[in-house]
Amino acid sequence: MPEFFKFPKSLKKTNFHYCPGCHHSIVHRLLCEVIDELNIQEKSVGIASIGCSCFLYFYIDVDILEAPHGRACAAATGVKRARPELVVFTYQGDGDFAAIGFNESFHSALRGEKITAIMINNTVYGMTGGQLSPTTLPGQKTTTTPEGRDPNLYGYPPKIAEIFAGLEGVAFSGRFAVNTPKRVLETKKALKKAFLAQINNLGFGYIEILSACPINWKLDPVSANKAVDKLTKVFPLGTFKDEVEKFLSGDKS
Amino acid sequence: MKTKKILAKGIEAIALGALEAGCKCYFGYPITPQNEIPELMARELPKRGGVFLQAESELAAINMVLGACATGIRAMTSSSSPGISLMCEAFSYIAALELPAVVVNVMRGGPGLGGIEASQGDYFQAVKGSGHGDFHFMVLAPYNAQEAYEFTAKAFEFAEKYRNPVMILSDAILGQMKEPLVLKKLRIKKYNKNNWALTGAKNRPSRFIRSLFLSSQELKGKNLKLAKKYKKMEKDIIYESLVNDEDKVIVVAFGSIARIAKDACLNLRKKGYPVGFFRPITLFPFPVKPIQELIKNAKNSLKFVVPELNCGQMVEDVKLAVNGKASVIPLPYPPSVIPFPEELEKEIKKCLSSLSSRKA
Ligand SMILES: Cc1ncc(C[n+]2csc(CCOP(=O)(O)OP(=O)(O)O)c2C)c(N)n1
Ligand code: SF4
Numbered sequence: 293m294p295e296f297f298k299f300p301k302s303l304k305k306t307n308f309h310y311c312p313g314c315h316h317s318i319v320h321r322l323l324c325e326v327i328d329e330l331n332i333q334e335k336s337v338g339i340a341s342i343g344c345s346c347f348l349y350f351y352i353d354v355d356i357l358e359a360p361h362g363r364a365c366a367a368a369t370g371v372k373r374a375r376p377e378l379v380v381f382t383y384q385g386d387g388d389f390a391a392i393g394f395n396e397s398f399h400s401a402l403r404g405e406k407i408t409a410i411m412i413n414n415t416v417y418g419m420t421g422g423q424l425s426p427t428t429l430p431g432q433k434t435t436t437t438p439e440g441r442d443p444n445l446y447g448y449p450p451k452i453a454e455i456f457a458g459l460e461g462v463a464f465s466g467r468f469a470v471n472t473p474k475r476v477l478e479t480k481k482a483l484k485k486a487f488l489a490q491i492n493n494l495g496f497g498y499i500e501i502l503s504a505c506p507i508n509w510k511l512d513p514v515s516a517n518k519a520v521d522k523l524t525k526v527f528p529l530g531t532f533k534d535e536v537e538k539f540l541s542g543d544k545s
Numbered sequence: 546m547k548t549k550k551i552l553a554k555g556i557e558a559i560a561l562g563a564l565e566a567g568c569k570c571y572f573g574y575p576i577t578p579q580n581e582i583p584e585l586m587a588r589e590l591p592k593r594g595g596v597f598l599q600a601e602s603e604l605a606a607i608n609m610v611l612g613a614c615a616t617g618i619r620a621m622t623s624s625s626s627p628g629i630s631l632m633c634e635a636f637s638y639i640a641a642l643e644l645p646a647v648v649v650n651v652m653r654g655g656p657g658l659g660g661i662e663a664s665q666g667d668y669f670q671a672v673k674g675s676g677h678g679d680f681h682f683m684v685l686a687p688y689n690a691q692e693a694y695e696f697t698a699k700a701f702e703f704a705e706k707y708r709n710p711v712m713i714l715s716d717a718i719l720g721q722m723k724e725p726l727v728l729k730k731l732r733i734k735k736y737n738k739n740n741w742a743l744t745g746a747k748n749r750p751s752r753f754i755r756s757l758f759l760s761s762q763e764l765k766g767k768n769l770k771l772a773k774k775y776k777k778m779e780k781d782i783i784y785e786s787l788v789n790d791e792d793k794v795i796v797v798a799f800g801s802i803a804r805i806a807k808d809a810c811l812n813l814r815k816k817g818y819p820v821g822f823f824r825p826i827t828l829f830p831f832p833v834k835p836i837q838e839l840i841k842n843a844k845n846s847l848k849f850v851v852p853e854l855n856c857g858q859m860v861e862d863v864k865l866a867v868n869g870k871a872s873v874i875p876l877p878y879p880p881s882v883i884p885f886p887e888e889l890e891k892e893i894k895k896c897l898s899s900l901s902s903r904k905a
């Protein structure tokens with residue numbers, strides 16, 4: 293009988309500390325499935341960032357380094373340049389990746405570092421209690437924008453996946469979500485490509501995943517899951533650059 | 546390597562020392578007066594199978610060092626004062642993660658953008674305040690090109706021995722002055738890193754390196770572990786001491802001004818004055834016991850005179866070491882007023898007479 297469900301080898305058997313309905317845990321599982329399928333558990337080094345996912349090392353069974361807030365891509369650059377044979381990924385929130393760490397993220401992409409960056413976009417600073425993030429939607433209430441994000445004061449959310457797609461150093465860039473089974477499967481496929489980008493030495497692999505933060509959105513898990521659909525109006529889902537597919541299909545152009 | 550004598554700037558000596566120690570990765574961001582280090586590394590490292598990368602900022606550079614060191618590879622960065630300030634958060638992480646990073650600060654005048662003349666204004670930052678939390682760099686202060694070469698190489702050994710960041714504290718004079726340098730094979734010990742480095746979990750369980758400890762017991766343990774390590778470092782205290790038991794004044798100086806102070810002391814001695822010279826080379830750990838020995842062995846009551854290229858920083862550590870058992874007189878020279886040996890001689894002579902011109 294075919295096996296339909298099994299526990300990923302590279303997922304540690306530890307209970308997640310995440311809030312009910314949080315999407316971090318779904319992405320963790322997908323990450324482990326991809327690590328298993330690519331058979332890279334023994335040569336991966338993950339970079340944990342500062343945010344709700346800072347305990348990444350309690351869940352993902354690969355070597356993991358903790359980087360200061362925002363500096364995951366710089367630390368990943370150091371690991372990868374020192375040992376190019378390793379598969380190196382970062383796991384960051386929107387605040388870590390796109391606010392305090394934007395410069396490191398952007399320049400790593402510009403240099404075409406052979407690393408994979410996973411960005412969990414939940415539009416808030418989850419860990420510190422739901423403050424404004426660069427990716428907070430216009431009008432969205434956060435603890436530091438109690439009247440909602442006013443674009444006159446804070447501008448508009450950056451579309452990182454689209455911006456990165458325009459950089460020569462980036463081999464894969466896309467935005468996905470995990471709030472429906474279909475989207476979970478699509479995200480997994482894309483995540484694999486974001487790894488294949490570095491494994492095949494093509495360049496920087498970037499994947500942004502729209503995620504629910506029920507606690508800070510002040511919604512129950514089911515409503516928060518549905519609310520992710522609203523995010524897709526500002527943050528369209530899709531693959532914006534895919535050199536991996538071209539490479540795998542033998543297109544050498 | 547065959548021994549050969551060359552003419553080199555202090556900062557070139559630093560880069561050559563790092564290469565001699567087998568440094569494999571250099572990450573940095575340009576800033577005067579230390580640009581010859583990255584420039585030399587950019588030429589030399591790729592030839593030796595190493596990595597040179599100019600980062601987008603000092604923030605990125607030091608975090609690249611953090612990443613590279615976590616894989617057990619010898620890595621370094623260098624900068625000058627403002628750039629070092631920008632790295633301080635990562636220094637704290639590197640110390641907490643117990644990574645063997647080597648950092649070079651070729652100090653320039655501050656605060657703020659300051660100037661590019663020599664200064665020792667970052668003494669406090671290097672030995673006491675290089676980031677948040679209870680941690681220390683091991684700090685080595687060479688005073689000529691030869692020491693710059695040898696101590697930079699040694700820094701990689703100390704960093705691995707203690708799994709702690711090591712800082713080479715130099716300045717614009719030492720860095721930019723050209724002088725003879727004997728390049729020779731140095732015996733730099735390597736330590737086993739297989740039990741902690743992140744190299745992929747092959748044939749062993751996965752591991753992680755972190756600094757977050759939400760359990761207060763664990764965090765306390767971490768702090769005490771670091772404190773114990775700093776105590777242990779005292780075995781590797783380095784200093785130069787030219788002191789006779791009959792001396793009445795001991796001049797304590799480090800780095801470039803120690804060159805001038807040593808000249809002044811030796812001149813005074815030749816003229817028959819009871820003046821000794823003491824030079825801390827490890828600024829952290831500070832040579833406290835050797836200074837206390839000097840006091841114990843002294844036949845006269847002692848005065849310690851502390852000339853520095855700042856408004857008085859190391860003098861505080863001298864006072865702590867002396868612990869009230871002798872008087873301590875600061876001789877502050879803020880950036881750009883570097884004294885000639887003759888001027889220092891005058892000041893030291895004043896201290897020899899009972900009243901000092903500058904009060905402690
Ligand atoms: C230098 C520094 N500034 C601020 C913080 C506090 N801090 C911790 S996590 C975080 C934001 C995390 O938000 P995000 O990256 O979006 O991750 P999430 O928790 O939402 O998954 C902040 C501001 C810190 N740890 N370090
Ligand atoms: S605060 Fe938000 S991001 Fe953090 S664990 Fe809870 S739901 Fe997830």
Ligand SMILES: [Mg+2]
Pocket residue numbers: 343385386387412413414415416417418425
């Ligand atoms: Mg977030």
